[in-house]
Amino acid sequence: MDETVEVISGDDGKDIADSLADPACFGLVARRHFDAIYRYIARRVGRQLADDLSGETFLVAFERRSTFDVDMADARPWLYGIATNLVRRQARSERRRWAAYGRLFQQQAGSEDPTETLVEHLAARQQAIRIAEVIARLNRDQRDALHLVVFERLSYEDAARALGIPVGTLRSRLARARQRLRELSADFGEVPSNTEHADRGRS
């Protein structure tokens, strides 16, 4: 359902290696992944902060590019890791945002034609509001894991790399997040697992 365009295809590792001699080559990596990183940040802390934090993500990445393993063709886990660290500093904003999803969805509902709004959609929206409220109460580690795997659709391996933790630790954090979601809200369906459809596409 992603309607993104692959603006520039290529090998992140090679471009980052090239950027050590010609800094402008880093722009290829930035353009390739900007939309995805922006959406990740906006989803977590809102658009108001997304401009600044997405810019900060790529500036930090640029400054630290000499530490990137240039044998890796995909820099997304690395960039998601930097973005996650920046988002963590905004934990209060993030919790407020997720807790306020109910109001935001209600605003959206107010602009719709009720005769065209399906009952199933209304039910899904109510469930989404409840899930958002629970996500707002997850601890930081669980929320990071849930976001990267469920919303960003990273594989377990890539999400673990982004967070700098072993895959086993990531799995246990996800399991605890799922358990917490089940305890707090029983009827919104199973938390999606991304292991079977890891979206490795670029955006």
Place this chain on the structure above:
Amino acid sequence: MMSSQSPWDLLRTGPDDFDPGPRSWAKVEGRLRQAYTSHRRRPKATRRRPSRRTILVGGAALAAGMAAAIAVPLALPSGSPGAPPSAAAVAVLHEAANAAEQQLSSEPIAPGRFLYLKTYEGNAGGSIYPIRGGSPAPESGAPALPGFTTLVRQVWVAADGSGRERVTPGDPSAPTSDTRVPAGTFTTTIVYTDQLPLDPDALRSAIVQRFEGGKANNAATLQFAGTFLQPDAAPQLRAALYRMIATLPGVVSLGPKTDVLGRAGVGVSISEHGNRTQLIFDPESSAVLQEQLVGSDGHVSHYLAYSTSGIVNSAKTIPTN
């Protein structure tokens, strides 16, 4: 389509729009470009950006007016960010608004047709990224300014925001990129301007809410207004945009200015952290000619000049006028 969305899909899509606008990427581009520059300057102290004199001499090789657009007066009116709009700026902006109101409405983009827009862009100090792949560029016609990386951008926009974007670098040895884009990509074009209010205050509020994340930035608002002031925008909207600019705190008049294509107009400017966002337009026709950014060093660091526009029957044709 609604019934197929799970609550998790809804959360992933969000109650509001998560897609970055062009302004978001432009900000990152600008910050990265500064980082590149400082990175380059550190190891090589001898490398420096072209001096003011170099730019003026280079400009003289082109049209004299082009140099006038690039040369920034040493003593610009300094509208502080919170200051009320200057009377001269208000007068010239209202003149453009009145001119727009006298014009006839243009037809909306019909299904199967496209709005064609051609712009000339330049960035001081090199491109944000090297363009690779694609076919060798033909003669682009982009002004060759010393120290600037230039390009010609042509877009064909359908009513749903899909279309085609072709970017031809000014450097003839560089390849052209040519991309088809899906619906919703061109989100700040005329396609969406019919959703904007016509009351200047409401218009300003809508731009801030929708495109600036709710956090008002007068320089950004001026830049968005420039984007929406495209030739095929509804005359009432164009008038409202000029009147809205006239309300922005800190806006000042630059007097007569000439754009990089040699067209004469007048300029208005807003300062932000030492940088100036400027708009050059023709108050008699209300046509917007060029947007530009001037750095704290007084040099133009970016320009975007609006050129040809019109409605065409396919994403392969250009207007004949």
